Amino acid sequence: MGRKKDLRRVDAVAREFGIDRDEFGAYLEDCKAHGDRGTENDRGDFTWDEMREKAREFKDQQ
Amino acid sequence: MTTATDPRPPAAGPGPHLLRLVGEPFLFLRRSYGDELVLHFGERVFGPARRTRHGEFRYEHGTYRLHLRGSAWVVKAGGVPGVYAGGLPVGDGDDPGRPLDPEDPTPAVTPGARVTAVIPFGVDRPAVTGIGLRVELSDGATVVVIPTRPDEPEPGPDGTPLPDPADWELRAPDGTLAAGPGRRWHFTPAGG
Numbered sequence: 001m002g003r004k005k006d007l008r009r010v011d012a013v014a015r016e017f018g019i020d021r022d023e024f025g026a027y028l029e030d031c032k033a034h035g036d037r038g039t040e041n042d043r044g045d046f047t048w049d050e051m052r053e054k055a056r057e058f059k060d061q062q
Numbered sequence: 063m064t065t066a067t068d069p070r071p072p073a074a075g076p077g078p079h080l081l082r083l084v085g086e087p088f089l090f091l092r093r094s095y096g097d098e099l100v101l102h103f104g105e106r107v108f109g110p111a112r113r114t115r116h117g118e119f120r121y122e123h124g125t126y127r128l129h130l131r132g133s134a135w136v137v138k139a140g141g142v143p144g145v146y147a148g149g150l151p152v153g154d155g156d157d158p159g160r161p162l163d164p165e166d167p168t169p170a171v172t173p174g175a176r177v178t179a180v181i182p183f184g185v186d187r188p189a190v191t192g193i194g195l196r197v198e199l200s201d202g203a204t205v206v207v208i209p210t211r212p213d214e215p216e217p218g219p220d221g222t223p224l225p226d227p228a229d230w231e232l233r234a235p236d237g238t239l240a241a242g243p244g245r246r247w248h249f250t251p252a253g254g
């Protein structure tokens with residue numbers, strides 16, 4: 001089942017950057033699937049700073 | 063494990079919004095960040111193309127999406143025998159059920175199966191009060207969503223506590239229905 005800690009984090013970052021939470025969450029999973037992983041844990045989850053950087057990338061990619 | 067449930071739907075509950083999902087075809091399911099299970103229904107839509115360092119990314123989704131957020135869930139398969147579960151024991155003892163693989167060639171829910179019923183129900187058990195959800199489909203599959211207890215409060219980077227996510231959400235063309243945490247729900251119109 002979903003991990004609430006991670007959901008709170010992606011919700012907060014999506015709000016901070018004004019981006020669509022659903023698409024951003026899918027984007028993060030797409031990054032992980034392509035080896036672009038974070039350093040939070042063995043799952044490759046993203047730290048706060050790493051997720052913010054991903055949000056900046058996401059906004060810049062059109 | 064037993065779950066105490068109130069069979070009566072919450073007063074002035076989310077039923078009218080949930081009825082919009084009835085009749086919509088199931089498309090696929092995906093796991094989003096945080097291991098959140100998302101079920102997609104309706105028409106298949108692709109978001110704008112994004113050029114990433116690892117290639118093009120386009121967000122593929124349904125016009126209706128059921129986000130299970132941090133809730134526990136059970137999927138009883140329709141076309142093929144099987145019970146899948148996340149966060150709930152099923153069957154005897156502590157059987158965790160089968161893991162649900164979105165890439166499984168024999169999907170738990172048949173693509174194209176239509177939603178026949180969407181039923182909210184009250185959940186009231188130790189440490190958890192909320193609104194559960196049962197979705198029934200025309201292939202015989204059933205999805206049940208059960209809210210779970212809140213995690214310990216977590217501060218954000220600025221030190222203020224982060225809000226708990228909803229127990230589940232239904233995204234529809236006209237807006238988002240969110241249930242929980244707790245025995246509450248709210249609807250946010252699209253664009254609002």
